[in-house]
Amino acid sequence: MKVVVVGTNHAGISAANTLLDSDQDVEVTLLDRNSNLSYLGCGTALWVGRQIDGYEGLFYTNAADFEAKGAKISLETEVKEIDFENKVVYAETKSGEKLEENYDKLVLATGSLPIAPKLPGHDLDGLHFLKLFQEGQAVDKALATDDANVVCVIGAGYIGVEIAEAAARRGKEVHIFDAEAHSLMNYYDEDFAVAMDENLRANGIHTHFGELAEEYLGENGKVTGLKTTKGEYKADVIINCIGFRPNAGLGADHLEKFVNGAYLVDRTFKTSDDAVYAVGDCATNYSNAVNDTAYIALASNAVRSGIVAGQNILGNHVEGAGIQGSNGIEIFGLKLVSTGLSVRAAEKNGLKVKYTDIEDTQLPGFMPADENAEVKLRIVYEEESRRIVGAQMVSHYDVSMGIHMFSLAVQEQLTIDKLALLDLFFLPHFNQPYNYITKAALKAE
Numbered sequence: 001m002k003v004v005v006v007g008t009n010h011a012g013i014s015a016a017n018t019l020l021d022s023d024q025d026v027e028v029t030l031l032d033r034n035s036n037l038s039y040l041g042c043g044t045a046l047w048v049g050r051q052i053d054g055y056e057g058l059f060y061t062n063a064a065d066f067e068a069k070g071a072k073i074s075l076e077t078e079v080k081e082i083d084f085e086n087k088v089v090y091a092e093t094k095s096g097e098k099l100e101e102n103y104d105k106l107v108l109a110t111g112s113l114p115i116a117p118k119l120p121g122h123d124l125d126g127l128h129f130l131k132l133f134q135e136g137q138a139v140d141k142a143l144a145t146d147d148a149n150v151v152c153v154i155g156a157g158y159i160g161v162e163i164a165e166a167a168a169r170r171g172k173e174v175h176i177f178d179a180e181a182h183s184l185m186n187y188y189d190e191d192f193a194v195a196m197d198e199n200l201r202a203n204g205i206h207t208h209f210g211e212l213a214e215e216y217l218g219e220n221g222k223v224t225g226l227k228t229t230k231g232e233y234k235a236d237v238i239i240n241c242i243g244f245r246p247n248a249g250l251g252a253d254h255l256e257k258f259v260n261g262a263y264l265v266d267r268t269f270k271t272s273d274d275a276v277y278a279v280g281d282c283a284t285n286y287s288n289a290v291n292d293t294a295y296i297a298l299a300s301n302a303v304r305s306g307i308v309a310g311q312n313i314l315g316n317h318v319e320g321a322g323i324q325g326s327n328g329i330e331i332f333g334l335k336l337v338s339t340g341l342s343v344r345a346a347e348k349n350g351l352k353v354k355y356t357d358i359e360d361t362q363l364p365g366f367m368p369a370d371e372n373a374e375v376k377l378r379i380v381y382e383e384e385s386r387r388i389v390g391a392q393m394v395s396h397y398d399v400s401m402g403i404h405m406f407s408l409a410v411q412e413q414l415t416i417d418k419l420a421l422l423d424l425f426f427l428p429h430f431n432q433p434y435n436y437i438t439k440a441a442l443k444a445e
């Protein structure tokens with residue numbers, strides 16, 4: 001069996017490794033237009049902000065690793081067209097050489113592209129996106145120039161707040177803009193998002209919410225400012241971070257698509273064509289929070305979808321467990337984690353929900369104050385079924401393990417009442433005997 005994988009980042013890599021690590025005789029060909037693979041974008045802000053020494057550790061594999069496993073891999077090779085009827089992929093290398101690869105099974109792992117609004121001035125120098133390693137390098141270089149004093153970040157989602165922190169750590173005057181009333185509104189309710197807003201401001205970042213970018217201002221081909229719906233701001237560097245869209249053009253009119261253009265896949269990540277699988281950011285996934293198809297662009301989902309598709313290509317029927325969109329962020333030491341739906345997202349999805357909130361300390365009061373921290377938790381549950389559909393937490397304490405448990409609760413459709421009497425261990429070094437998860441669940445209406 002010959003499998004062609006288009007796109008060799010997290011999703012493509014994980015599908016290819018699943019095939020190559022099996023005991024079956026599978027011929028695997030990998031094609032990617034980029035010159036590198038396996039870049040962990042999550043580390044961009046860490047090295048640009050000089051919290052880690054460099055970017056080298058952000059790549060976890062390379063072409064030679066695949067060749068050593070017997071795969072054929074061509075980087076800087078862009079797939080231009082696919083003949084789905086005759087099962088042929090047409091590609092072109094950077095030097096203009098044309099390639100043709102036939103396949104028995106095809107894995108589309110072409111990921112996502114940053115949303116790039118064509119505002120006036122969009123071709124000025126000094127405008128940046130943050131998706132590829134090379135774009136991270138460009139931002140890093142731009143921040144190193146003597147005349148880069150003011151940085152405007154458009155979008156206060158995950159990439160935006162992370163790069164705003166990095167630019168502030170590099171000593172820049174940073175302004176962050178978002179169309180919403182607060183930062184991180186795609187992940188958190190207002191009561192939690194405000195903690196991040198305050199954290200950004202407390203660390204010197206200027207926040208501008210409810211403000212939409214209208215025009216990139218410039219002189220002599222270089223950006224000098226940003227015009228929004230509320231005013232004009234000086235800018236030496238502008239970084240656009242307003243979300244991703246699926247990169248699913250290769251499927252043309254042949255493959256079924258989701259409302260946002262992503263390849264529509266089943267629980268095995270098979271598309272509407274039996275010979276074609278689609279994984280990672282270019283494809284849909286199944287949300288256990290809404291119990292329906294959803295699109296959530298995350299590396300964590302990409303990796304698991306690649307494994308599932310790979311197993312099914314090998315003939316092992318495996319269904320994905322579905323996703324909750326579990327995520328986390330840490331900015332200047334403040335940690336926010338969430339899974340499933342916020343109240344706002346639940347309502348947008350037509351779910352009638354209630355929620356239970358609690359604020360407490362992580363450890364008992366007798367523990368040293370410098371080891372202890374306040375924690376705020378919200379559990380969101382469906383009014384009628386009482387199943388948990390989401391949770392959010394904010395703290396300076398590392399509460400990430402708690403959100404993993406809530407992720408499982410959403411996946412398994414657990415009710416808030418079952419959670420209330422769950423056996424949670426107690427040790428003063430970790431938590432309280434009558435801890436905030438139990439307390440929040442017990443007081444749920």
Ligand SMILES: Cc1cc2nc3c(=O)[nH]c(=O)nc-3n(C[C@H](O)[C@H](O)[C@H](O)COP(=O)(O)OP(=O)(O)OC[C@H]3O[C@@H](n4cnc5c(N)ncnc54)[C@H](O)[C@@H]3O)c2cc1C
Binds near residue numbers: 012130
């Ligand atoms: C700055 C940043 C920080 C992030 N932080 C996190 C995080 O902390 N946690 C998390 O879970 N996620 C994070 N993400 C999101 C995560 O990086 C993506 O969800 C993930 O990269 C998706 O993997 P993928 O393999 O599906 O797609 P992509 O990473 O988009 O890879 C797609 C690949 O396909 C190739 N390709 C596309 N079209 C073609 C073509 N026609 N021919 C050949 N090759 C093609 C591309 O070159 C690319 O290599 C972050 C993203 C960014 C940008």
Ligand SMILES: NC(=O)c1ccc[n+]([C@@H]2O[C@H](COP(=O)([O-])OP(=O)(O)OC[C@H]3O[C@@H](n4cnc5c(N)ncnc54)[C@H](O)[C@@H]3O)[C@@H](O)[C@H]2O)c1
Binds near residue numbers: 042178184212241
């Ligand atoms: N820690 C993590 O897990 C992590 C880190 C970085 C990125 N990612 C993922 O990568 C993907 C892309 O991240 P992102 O930060 O670009 O997207 P995002 O969805 O997190 O945030 C985009 C933000 O841009 C705002 N916005 C949209 N249009 C706008 C406009 N015209 N003007 C002003 N603001 C506007 C939105 O309100 C939103 O807050 C997401 O799926 C994200 O989850 C995850």
